Amino acid sequence: MKQVVARVLSNKKLSSGCYVMWLEVPEVALMVKPGQFVMVLCRGEGQTSPLLRRPLSVHRIDGDRLALLYAAVGQGTGWLAGRKTGGQVDVLGPLGNGFTIDAGAKKLLLVGGGAMGIAPMIAFADEAVDKGLEVTVLQGVRNADLLYPQDELPSSVTFEAATEDGSVGRKEFVTGAIAELSPDHDRIYACGPIPMYQAIAGNTLILSSKPTQVCLEQMMACGWGVCYGCTIKTQNGLAKVCQDGPVFDINDVVWDSVVDPRIGRV
Amino acid sequence: MSASGTFGYGVDEAQKVDITKLGAVICKGIFLKPRDGNPQPRLVETPAGMLNSIGLQGVGIDKLISDYAPVWGKWDTPVIVNICGESADEYTEIAKRLDEVDGVSGLEVNISCPNLHKGGMEFGTDPQVAAQITSNVKAATSLPVMVKLTPNAPDIVSVARAVADAGADALSLINTIVGMAIDVVKQKPVLPNGIGGLSGPAIKPIALAIVYKVAKSVDIPIIGVGGISSANDALEFILAGASAVQIGTAGMINPDIFGQIVNGIQTYMQKTGTADISELVGKAGLR
Numbered sequence: 001m002k003q004v005v006a007r008v009l010s011n012k013k014l015s016s017g018c019y020v021m022w023l024e025v026p027e028v029a030l031m032v033k034p035g036q037f038v039m040v041l042c043r044g045e046g047q048t049s050p051l052l053r054r055p056l057s058v059h060r061i062d063g064d065r066l067a068l069l070y071a072a073v074g075q076g077t078g079w080l081a082g083r084k085t086g087g088q089v090d091v092l093g094p095l096g097n098g099f100t101i102d103a104g105a106k107k108l109l110l111v112g113g114g115a116m117g118i119a120p121m122i123a124f125a126d127e128a129v130d131k132g133l134e135v136t137v138l139q140g141v142r143n144a145d146l147l148y149p150q151d152e153l154p155s156s157v158t159f160e161a162a163t164e165d166g167s168v169g170r171k172e173f174v175t176g177a178i179a180e181l182s183p184d185h186d187r188i189y190a191c192g193p194i195p196m197y198q199a200i201a202g203n204t205l206i207l208s209s210k211p212t213q214v215c216l217e218q219m220m221a222c223g224w225g226v227c228y229g230c231t232i233k234t235q236n237g238l239a240k241v242c243q244d245g246p247v248f249d250i251n252d253v254v255w256d257s258v259v260d261p262r263i264g265r266v
Numbered sequence: 267m268s269a270s271g272t273f274g275y276g277v278d279e280a281q282k283v284d285i286t287k288l289g290a291v292i293c294k295g296i297f298l299k300p301r302d303g304n305p306q307p308r309l310v311e312t313p314a315g316m317l318n319s320i321g322l323q324g325v326g327i328d329k330l331i332s333d334y335a336p337v338w339g340k341w342d343t344p345v346i347v348n349i350c351g352e353s354a355d356e357y358t359e360i361a362k363r364l365d366e367v368d369g370v371s372g373l374e375v376n377i378s379c380p381n382l383h384k385g386g387m388e389f390g391t392d393p394q395v396a397a398q399i400t401s402n403v404k405a406a407t408s409l410p411v412m413v414k415l416t417p418n419a420p421d422i423v424s425v426a427r428a429v430a431d432a433g434a435d436a437l438s439l440i441n442t443i444v445g446m447a448i449d450v451v452k453q454k455p456v457l458p459n460g461i462g463g464l465s466g467p468a469i470k471p472i473a474l475a476i477v478y479k480v481a482k483s484v485d486i487p488i489i490g491v492g493g494i495s496s497a498n499d500a501l502e503f504i505l506a507g508a509s510a511v512q513i514g515t516a517g518m519i520n521p522d523i524f525g526q527i528v529n530g531i532q533t534y535m536q537k538t539g540t541a542d543i544s545e546l547v548g549k550a551g552l553r
Binding site for chain 1: 271272273274278279282294302303305306307308309310311312313314315316318320323447449450451452456466467468495515517518519520521522
């Protein structure tokens, strides 16, 4: 783990409305693995709000550079969206444990729930393709506008979309699409909102057959194991999402102990 | 010093942060038995601050003594153990267990945590109860004892005086301030206990005023804590009467900050021709 001031190489809005920020940050990029994350300070020097760093999955890795995918939805990510090429961003990482691929895995189903759930899956698709594995990326979103641009994916990846309004791909919730696609795959990896995981975890059709890893988010103040804010229950006892995760086997998580971290506001 | 509950037990943390810049590591609050702590959600971000409701998740005294203290014993940086209790007797029992444990250099008595149903803050709001726990702990140990007080007491100066008179070697001021956040969609408090403990820059002026006030009322050293995020903040506490400071929330966000604050204080001392930091302690006080 290093606390580093990274240089912004680019910061662009995608068609999905999310931003991709490329950072030159060798101290982190050369060590980081897909599924790990960084804590990003989203305020200028001398400012006190937002106080806490924002946990962001590593979206792509390229040598001494890495990319972050984020939605400019609040004060912190709004500040991040305002960073220009050549600017500086304070980054803490790499943090947590990434996805693991066991020796028996051949056909992977990578699931991104929502516009942001896709974030760690692109770096992971890059890695899996490099290892010669067959990869399907499934993204579930409300409508076609929120889809990740498919020309950014490695060419050998099969892309599947599920939209709630049927504007593109399958007209269904992502959980239904997972159930349909899982028979053709031997491992499932998912990132998305907590209710999506709880729906998958409750679907015994998926769970009975396929090892599934999920990338969790809980509210965290530090990201490196000291605040104990992100503690959840697992079959192996208490676990810190930041340090013991964020990637967990779906069957290890006691889902009642996990909450949707979003706070309702007007 | 690292503030209790913001630096774990220091062992994993020492792999990630240079602890040689720290005057002491104060470990996470410990009870006799392991504790799960509170359910999620445990944190809410607030303007210039955060609310926590961790509930003192912890490993219990046996594991602390068997797994962590031997590592601490090898360090040059001293470790102060923050001790907690659901009853007055539990503090005494823990103090006895830690006496003469290699690697433990002092105790910080936590009578100020706002996130417990039993114990914690309720012992720190009444001067008599606080004094009783202090004298019990002092009698049970040969280690230096500092007592961490809550700003949620109706009269913190009376508590501070009572604890000092009961033999405390130092005071740490302040623990978090009771606060709340409500989810307007669910129409319920965000945190499961309703309330949590507010920390961060938002509480710094409050902590500073308390240190200033208590420093004029007691003769034992005060360790200032509450929202300190820079060398300037630390110097304010020292000038108000603190002999040392603890960094909590700011260190969780910026693990490199400990060294930065130490360097900043040294630079200030050079600029102001201060030979010894003790010259600055309480200098802003209008005695």
